[in-house]
Amino acid sequence: xxxxxxxxxxxxxxxxxxxxxxxxxxxxxxxxxxxxxxxxxxxxxxxxxxxxxxxxxxxxxxxxxxxxxxxxxxxxxxxxxxxxxxxxxxxxxxxxxxxxxxxxxxxxxxxxxxxxxxxxxxxxxxxxxxxxxxxxxxxxxxxxxxxxxxxxxxxxxxxxxxxxxxxxxxxxxxxxxxxxxxxxxxxxxxxxxxxxxxxxxxxxxxxxxxxxxxxxxxxxxxxxxxxxxxxxxxxxxxxxxxxxxxxxxxxxxxxxxxxxxxxxxxxxxxxxxxxxxxxxxxxxxxxxxxxxx
Amino acid sequence: xxxxxxxxxxxxxxxxxxxxxxxxxxxxxxxxxxxxxxxxxxxxxxxxxxxxxxxxxxxxxxxxxxxxxxxxxxxxxxxxxxxxxxxxxxxxxxxxxxxxxxxxxxxxxxxxxxxxxxxxxxxxxxxxxxxxxxxxxxxxxxxxxxxxxxxxxxxxxxxxxxxxxxxxxxxxxxxxxxxxxxxxxxxxxxxxxxxxxxxxxxxxxxxxxxxxxxxxxxxxxxxxxxxxxxxxxxxxxxxxxxxxxxxxxxxxxxxxxxxxxxxxxxxxxxxxxxxxxxxxxxxxxxxxxxxxxxxxxxxxxxxxxxxxxxxxxxxxxxxxxxxxxxxxxxxxxxxxxxxxxxxxxxxxxxxxxxxxxxxxxxxxxxxxxxxxxxxxxxxxxxxxxxxxxxxxxxxxxxxxxxxxxxxxxxxxxxxxxxxxxxxxxxxxxxxxxxxxxxxxxxxxxxxxxxxxxxxxxxxxxxxxxxxxxxxxxxxxxxxxxxxxxxxxxxxxxxxxxxxxxxxxxxxxxxxxxxxxxxxxxxxxxxxxx
Numbered sequence: 001x002x003x004x005x006x007x008x009x010x011x012x013x014x015x016x017x018x019x020x021x022x023x024x025x026x027x028x029x030x031x032x033x034x035x036x037x038x039x040x041x042x043x044x045x046x047x048x049x050x051x052x053x054x055x056x057x058x059x060x061x062x063x064x065x066x067x068x069x070x071x072x073x074x075x076x077x078x079x080x081x082x083x084x085x086x087x088x089x090x091x092x093x094x095x096x097x098x099x100x101x102x103x104x105x106x107x108x109x110x111x112x113x114x115x116x117x118x119x120x121x122x123x124x125x126x127x128x129x130x131x132x133x134x135x136x137x138x139x140x141x142x143x144x145x146x147x148x149x150x151x152x153x154x155x156x157x158x159x160x161x162x163x164x165x166x167x168x169x170x171x172x173x174x175x176x177x178x179x180x181x182x183x184x185x186x187x188x189x190x191x192x193x194x195x196x197x198x199x200x201x202x203x204x205x206x207x208x209x210x211x212x213x214x215x216x217x218x219x220x221x222x223x224x225x226x227x228x229x230x231x232x233x234x235x236x237x238x239x240x241x242x243x244x245x246x247x248x249x250x251x252x253x254x255x256x257x258x259x260x261x262x263x264x265x266x267x268x269x270x271x272x273x274x275x276x277x278x279x280x281x282x283x284x285x286x287x288x289x290x291x292x293x
Numbered sequence: 294x295x296x297x298x299x300x301x302x303x304x305x306x307x308x309x310x311x312x313x314x315x316x317x318x319x320x321x322x323x324x325x326x327x328x329x330x331x332x333x334x335x336x337x338x339x340x341x342x343x344x345x346x347x348x349x350x351x352x353x354x355x356x357x358x359x360x361x362x363x364x365x366x367x368x369x370x371x372x373x374x375x376x377x378x379x380x381x382x383x384x385x386x387x388x389x390x391x392x393x394x395x396x397x398x399x400x401x402x403x404x405x406x407x408x409x410x411x412x413x414x415x416x417x418x419x420x421x422x423x424x425x426x427x428x429x430x431x432x433x434x435x436x437x438x439x440x441x442x443x444x445x446x447x448x449x450x451x452x453x454x455x456x457x458x459x460x461x462x463x464x465x466x467x468x469x470x471x472x473x474x475x476x477x478x479x480x481x482x483x484x485x486x487x488x489x490x491x492x493x494x495x496x497x498x499x500x501x502x503x504x505x506x507x508x509x510x511x512x513x514x515x516x517x518x519x520x521x522x523x524x525x526x527x528x529x530x531x532x533x534x535x536x537x538x539x540x541x542x543x544x545x546x547x548x549x550x551x552x553x554x555x556x557x558x559x560x561x562x563x564x565x566x567x568x569x570x571x572x573x574x575x576x577x578x579x580x581x582x583x584x585x586x587x588x589x590x591x592x593x594x595x596x597x598x599x600x601x602x603x604x605x606x607x608x609x610x611x612x613x614x615x616x617x618x619x620x621x622x623x624x625x626x627x628x629x630x631x632x633x634x635x636x637x638x639x640x641x642x643x644x645x646x647x648x649x650x651x652x653x654x655x656x657x658x659x660x661x662x663x664x665x666x667x668x669x670x671x672x673x674x675x676x677x678x679x680x681x682x683x684x685x686x687x688x689x690x691x692x693x694x695x696x697x698x699x700x701x702x703x704x705x706x707x708x709x710x711x712x713x714x715x716x717x718x719x720x721x722x723x724x725x726x727x728x729x730x731x732x733x734x735x736x737x738x739x740x741x742x743x744x745x746x747x748x749x750x751x752x753x754x755x756x757x758x759x760x761x762x763x764x765x766x767x768x769x770x771x772x773x774x775x776x777x778x779x780x781x782x783x784x785x786x787x788x789x790x791x792x793x794x795x796x797x798x799x800x801x802x803x804x805x806x807x808x809x810x811x812x813x814x815x816x817x818x819x820x821x822x
Contacts (some may be wrong), residue, residue: 058682060614084724238693252539256564
């Protein structure tokens with residue numbers, strides 16, 4: 001979204017719960033997104049109770065069993081229960097999504113707001129650094145970073161967070177630049193408020209809504225990217241249950257054992273779709289100008 | 294031009310993306326749409342790229358697919374009634390004689406053999422090749438005794454002088470490392486490297502085929518050597534295609550894009566047997582899968598820890614599950630079917646009580662170990678997972694590390710690992726291939742002693758067995774050594790598996806030899822359509 005102006009109207013809408021519910025109800029896709037995410041979150045929260053087996057327990061003789069009453073999603077090449085692995089894999093995938101978004105959003109917001117308020121040379125230097133990061137395709141940078149740091153899920157998360165920071169920096173800076181010029185902020189400065197105080201009282205609060213929208217939209221993307229990295233072997237390592245890694249290993253068996261790749265793949269699709277629908281919905285809610293599109 | 298706007302544009306993008314994704318996937322799985330299935334082109338699908346093509350350096354059967362028939366040897370394995378045998382017959386040699394003490398071997402060469410550049414293959418070329426082998430002193434040189442000398446005694450006559458009697462000498466000459474290299478490669482040498490850099494990516498032999506191109510990670514192309522003295526081969530082109538994924542190899546074989554697919558997991562082989570146009574040949578083989586326990590790294594330097602690991606592995610589960618019953622557990626280091634194997638040597642089974650007792654004796658608590666493997670063999674990851682689960686029961690934490698095959702072998706060679714997994718097949722029919730390679734401490738690293746095992750007593754036994762000429766005496770010495778290396782467990786002796794080779798029905802003339810795993814007799818094969 002363009003940062004043409006601060007979206008100061010948004011908090012007003014949020015405070016009005018009845019109106020909020022009304023607007024959510026008017027958008028069935030948002031409702032669907034919320035329901036999908038809730039489903040995922042329930043599985044994530046109650047994974048140990050909802051899983052039927054230990055996700056890492058192998059049973060060599062029960063290898064590659066088709067879906068059945070004992071193994072709802074079948075078993076993998078060493079006889080691990082795929083349903084339990086998909087359930088536990090969700091913890092990882094969703095956890096990664098949140099981690100990436102929180103780190104990238106947190107760092108991005110602070111750096112962006114500072115850059116916008118301080119202006120001058122600090123702003124120039126910071127923004128040029130961000131331009132450099134942005135100028136390279138983010139998947140390539142992530143892959144390079146993850147490979148350089150060594151293949152592990154944590155490194156992959158770090159790499160993903162780093163390449164996402166510039167998006168938040170730009171967004172936050174744009175907000176800060178506009179808010180800085182608002183009469184009430186000018187007034188605050190005249191009354192002797194420091195940059196720090198302005199940042200805390202005015203800029204940080206008012207810059208929030210677009211950042212939240214960006215973060216919600218990013219969640220699905222981050223989960224997808226984590227899966228992609230695991231798929232090419234740069235993310236989660238065996239025996240960790242992770243959706244992307246499971247799809248990747250399952251590829252070797254795709255011709256005869258469709259269930260191996262299919263169920264984790266469906267889980268990725270379901271979660272990413274859910275977060276995207278939710279993200280779109282939140283954007284519509286927080287940005288009145290998007291109404292009717 | 295139609296330009297969509299708003300939501301429809303987005304939808305269009307999504308559909309376009311999905312379509313692109315589907316096409317990519319299909320392409321990845323199916324390979325190029327144009328099948329190169331002409332009658333005179335043979336395509337072999339391989340899981341991993343060769344490492345080096347220098348016959349004096351490579352010790353990997355995966356490389357030998359390309360090198361074996363680019364070079365010729367003094368002798369080669371005989372084909373009896375369409376079956377590969379463990380006996381040898383003359384190839385470049387015309388005849389030979391050996392002195393009574395078994396130390397001096399004189400070979401007369403056949404006339405008329407030429408290298409692929411047209412220069413003739415004479416005694417000087419044979420001497421050059423063996424000098425190069427011993428000077429480079431890499432893995433392949435260890436198939437022959439150290440300090441063997443080769444002298445030219447006539448334009449077409451060479452003499453091998455062995456320092457001590459060496460029973461498998463004649464058979465060792467048939468292995469890939471004894472291929473005769475064109476001395477002209479010296480022109481390509483840089484800084485006195487004996488053309489090591491050049492030969493790593495080229496061939497310079499007298500065999501039926503020569504390498505014409507190598508697109509790293511993609512394919513290698515062989516074409517007939519116009520100067521080959523033997524019968525003209527049937528294929529105008531042999532392509533070795535690198536297809537990393539087992540499922541993709543299988544699909545390409547089904548489509549006819551591949552004529553031979555290597556390293557298919559057992560389940561895929563079972564499914565493929567029913568497909569029309571494809572046959573699966575199964576041969577009893579001496580190919581074993583085993584684990585290297587790095588004896589030079591604590592806590593694996595303690596025999597108790599290694600024994601604990603050996604007692605903890607679920608061998609039968611690996612045989613029944615991962616190998617689908619198509620394999621059997623090894624008994625000691627020598628596979629069943631190779632002479633010299635002691636059928637009564639102790640065999641480890643899964644026994645957690647014994648494993649725990651050994652671990653307690655070692656005094657090591659809660660060790661953490663890494664398990665290295667590569668994409669080279671689809672069974673390695675499941676084996677790693679099984680080992681991880683089995684050792685977890687002992688409180689040993691195993692971390693799986695998957696590497697590209699080149700990086701994997703490099704770390705194995707340097708000893709930078711704790712547990713590694715590998716396959717081994719003999720190059721000549723002698724227990725020497727197992728006992729001397731695996732346990733002689735002079736062979737530490739990739740060339741054989743991959744566990745970095747050192748035991749002077751075993752060194753003495755296997756060296757004595759190698760130079761003894763009486764077979765009964767050799768069996769006795771190897772038997773004694775087997776008892777020690779089973780007890781000290783430098784390796785985990787996992788399974789011995791039948792070789793399964795999946796080919797198109799149209800491929801004719803393939804002869805399997807357990808000494809030549811992953812080597813296809815492309816010089817004599819043909820296609821019926």
